[in-house]
Structure formats: structure tokens, C-alpha cells
Amino acid sequence: xxxxxxxxxxxxxxxxxxxxxxxxxxxxxxxxxxxxxxxxxxxxxxxxxxxxxxxxxxxxxxxxxxxxxxxxxxxxxxxxxxxxxxxxxxxxxxxxxxxxxxxxxxxxxxxxxxxxxxxxxxxxxxxxxxxxxxxxxxxxxxxxxxxxxxxxxxxxxxxxxxxxxxxxxxxxxxxxxxxxxxxxxxxxxxxxxxxxxxxxxxxxxxxxxxxxxxxxxxxxxxxxxxxxxxxxxxxxxxxxxxxxxxxxxxxxxxxxxxxxxxxxxxxxxxxxxxxxxxxxxxxxxxxxxxxxxxxxxxxxxxxxxxxxxxxxxxxxxxxxxxxxxxxxxxxxxxxxxxxxxxxxxxxxxxxxxxxxxxxxxxxxxxxxxxxxxxxxxxxxxxxxxxxxxxxxxxxxxxxxxxxxxxxxxxxxxxxxxxxxxxxxxxxxxxx
Numbered sequence: 001x002x003x004x005x006x007x008x009x010x011x012x013x014x015x016x017x018x019x020x021x022x023x024x025x026x027x028x029x030x031x032x033x034x035x036x037x038x039x040x041x042x043x044x045x046x047x048x049x050x051x052x053x054x055x056x057x058x059x060x061x062x063x064x065x066x067x068x069x070x071x072x073x074x075x076x077x078x079x080x081x082x083x084x085x086x087x088x089x090x091x092x093x094x095x096x097x098x099x100x101x102x103x104x105x106x107x108x109x110x111x112x113x114x115x116x117x118x119x120x121x122x123x124x125x126x127x128x129x130x131x132x133x134x135x136x137x138x139x140x141x142x143x144x145x146x147x148x149x150x151x152x153x154x155x156x157x158x159x160x161x162x163x164x165x166x167x168x169x170x171x172x173x174x175x176x177x178x179x180x181x182x183x184x185x186x187x188x189x190x191x192x193x194x195x196x197x198x199x200x201x202x203x204x205x206x207x208x209x210x211x212x213x214x215x216x217x218x219x220x221x222x223x224x225x226x227x228x229x230x231x232x233x234x235x236x237x238x239x240x241x242x243x244x245x246x247x248x249x250x251x252x253x254x255x256x257x258x259x260x261x262x263x264x265x266x267x268x269x270x271x272x273x274x275x276x277x278x279x280x281x282x283x284x285x286x287x288x289x290x291x292x293x294x295x296x297x298x299x300x301x302x303x304x305x306x307x308x309x310x311x312x313x314x315x316x317x318x319x320x321x322x323x324x325x326x327x328x329x330x331x332x333x334x335x336x337x338x339x340x341x342x343x344x345x346x347x348x349x350x351x352x353x354x355x356x357x358x359x360x361x362x363x364x365x366x367x368x369x370x371x372x373x374x375x376x377x378x379x380x381x382x383x384x385x386x387x388x389x390x391x392x393x394x395x396x397x398x399x400x401x402x403x404x405x406x407x408x409x410x411x412x413x414x415x416x417x418x419x420x421x422x423x424x425x426x427x428x429x430x431x
Contacts, residue, residue, distance in 0.1 A: 021311070036288035044281055047145045047153040049092050051075055051274035052281065054246060055153045057141050059092055061246040062258065063274055069259055072271040077282050080128065080273065088266035089134040089273045092241070093167040095142075095159050097278055102136065102169055133234040135227075135265055137241045138164050138178075140207055158205065168237070172230050176211035178239065179224065189226060189243075189257060192216050197264065198257025201248065209239040218261060227261065236265055353406035353415050357399055360419045364396075364426045383426070392425040394418060 044052025045060070052075070054060040066073045080089065093102050128134040142159050146152035161178040168176065184204040189197040197218050208224030217236060218227035226243070229236050238244065243261060248254045266272065276282070291300045343349055361383065364370075370382055383396045399422060403415050 032288055033292065036286060036292055044276070044279075045151040047143065047151055048279055049094055049139060049241065049245070050276055050279040050281070051090075051092070052276065052279075054151055055143070056245065056247040057143050057153060057155070057241070058246050059090075059137075059244060059274065061249040062090075062244050065249060065255060065258070066262075066272055070269075071262075074271060074273045076273050076275050077277060079277075084128055084273055085132040086267065087128075087132055087271040087273045088262065089128045089132065089275060090137065091134065091275045091278060092137045093139065093278050095139050095163050095167065097167055099167060099169045099173070102167060102278065128234065131234065133236065133265055135236045135238060135262075136168065136172075137238045137244060138207065138209075139167065140164070140241050164207075172235065172237070175213065176209060179208045179210065181206045181208075187226075188221050189218050189261070190221070191264075192219060198260035199253040201243070201251065201254045201257050203240060203242050203248075207240040209237060217264060227265070349409040350406040350412050353403035353412045354400070356412075356416060357396075357403035357419055360423055361396060361400075364423055367427050387422070387426055390426060390428075392422060394422040394425070396422065 044050070045054055045058075047053055047055040047058065049057045049059065051059045051063045063073055063075065074087075076089075091102060139159055141155045142157050143153035143155045146154050158180070161180070165173050165176055165178055167173075182205065184202060185206065186200045187203045187206055188200040191197060206220065206224070206226075208220065208226060209228050210225055213231045214225060214228040214237075215231055216223075216225045216227075217229050219225055226240060227236055227238050238261075242248045243254070244258050249258060262272070290296055343352065361379070364383065365379060368386060370379060370386075374382055380397050380400065387395060399415065399419055402411075402418075406412050406415055
């Protein structure tokens, strides 16, 4: 056998097929898991104004800075529950977002107050579904992705004031006005009572908010409202995002000011939740995910085990597949089988001994060339004489008498065995 033919014979060895099957199963399982959790596996560093972005207008720096100060931080990809009652929820809506997504709750619908902070009014029309404090950061810069560096952006100017205010729910944006300063200036923040907030930071074209129903929380030196709280709610609005985005945190003064500002809006040690759903990073429900999470995870594992066992059974099956024959056979074999079945059913097997002995006698006579003119008794005597001369241990006449006297199937089998032995002795002797 040539080397090429040997290699061809080994191309599809059982071990190779097992490896191929295992690789296919693992690949299919991996594809299913990645498809189910694809939205949560997105890095999100696309340059947008959200907590996954490390660009100058993004808030990835804030998500990294807060844990360093001991504040628990959660990046939210789904709807908030009652656990958010004590948390400060920060929303960064982009220009063009549906205001109904920001105003998650209907205006005027009473919600329970969060624990602690009992010196504040109860929550009404809060954008935090649990009724806790929420901070809406207004957009400011119009930016486009940098084609040379992934995750970077190039600012192309400022958003139109009306477009910025339209990100607020109707009950918050009604009557609100946005003011902007020209040029860059160093801004010192303070409370309405004159207490300083953080340290002075440099801000380009500062945005401030004004309007009826807004309570100043943080202002600049001239009294412009930088952070305001909607009257009768737990909802705050930061007019200028440069105090909390990555651009504002690039200096030590900016980082200190951002932490001081957030400490005013949340209780001591309260968690911070950075919303991602407004930028399309929400956690979605799908069939694959349901199958990979409790309570259906047990069923999925059970089905996987059944599939593995079925594959093993098919791989280690002994022998070829059983071929199912015809219900009614055809030909001589079927005729013989049917005849034998009838004989067995009638319990007449022993009666076949004498006819079988006659058939064997005729076959031996033809084989040794016995005269055809001999009668039955003469032929039997002739065969006995030939057998004696050939040294046969058995005599046909004795075998014929035993065949006529057979009464049981066991007698038939013994006579058939002896007739076959006699036939072999007679034919070998003749040869």
C-alpha cells in the first residue's frame, strides 16, 4: 500500500471526527452566548456623551473617578427599581432624544421619598422611578468622531439652545432658558448662601440655566444657575456638562470641583447610578438570554446533557444498523421457511427422517455411479457392499430402519447427522 493511500485512509479517523464534532459544538455554544449578551459586551467607547465614552465630551472619567473616592458606581443598562431610591441617578441625554425617555414618570404623580435626606420635599415627577434624586446633565458640544483615533472626537461647535432644552421632559423644560458666555473664563462655584463649592476651574463658553420653578443649588460668582433643582422634586439639572465630563476632569481642580458638586446632591456614602439606556446600551430580553439564565437555565443544561448522551450513544453503537426485512419474504427461501413452519406447527418433524434418508441415498448413488436399474432393496444392498469395501463405519440399511422408526425431533437430528457422516465416508471412499 502506497503512502498516499494510507494517508487517505486516515483522513476521517474516529478521533478526527470526534474533534471536529467537539469544535463545532463549542463554536455553536459560543455563538449563542455572544448573540444573547452582545449588547452588554459592547465596549461603548464611540465618542458619545455617556459613561462608557472616554472622549472629551464623554463621562468615562467620572465613572473611573467616583470609585476612587469610595462612592459605589453602577452603569445602568435597564430600568431602575426600588433599589435606586437612595442612589443619585445621573442621566446624560443626547440632543434629539425623546424627552419621554428622560421623564420616565408622569408629571404630578406622587412617589415616596427616599430614605434619609428628610429635610427635602417629597418627590413628585422625578425622573428616578424609585423616587430618589436624579441629575440631568444637559448637552453642550456638537462633536464628530475622529477618523484617525477610535473613541476620540472633534468638537464642531455648540448645540442650539432650543435643541439642548428639548431633551428635558415637558414639565421641566417649560419656561426654562439657557444662557451662554462668550470665550473662556475661570469659574468659581458657590452655594446660594455664598459657601464655595470646590475650586475655580476654567470653562469655555459657560452655560447657565434660568426659569420659573427652579431652585438654585450651585451658582457662579455672578449668580448664574449652574445646578438647579426643580421645585417640589428630587430632580436636578446641570446646565454645563464641562464640570463633569472628561474634559472638565483633566485637571486636579476640575476633579475636586466635580466631587464637591456631587456630594451636595447625594447623601453621604450613597451610590451613584450612571444611565446608559438613553444612548442605546440597554439590556434587552431575548429567547437565548432567557434560556441561559435562571429559572430556565436548568432546563437548558438538561437538554444539553440529553443531546450529549444521544451523541455518545450514536458514536459507540455496536455493529452496523439493523436492516428491517420484508414482512412477507419472496422466493424459494420463503417457500422452504413456510413449509418448515407448517411441519413444526403440526409436530411432524420426525416424519421427515425417512424421506431425507431416501434423498441422501439417491445423492450417494449418483456420486459413486451405482446402476440405475437396481430396485430399492437391491440399491440398499449395493450401497452396503460398497460401504463395507470402502471402510464406512455405518450401513445404509441400518440408517434407513432408524429413519423409519424416528418418533421425536431429536431422533430426526441424530439420523440426519449420521446420514451426513455416511455420505462423506461413501463419497471419499469412491474417490
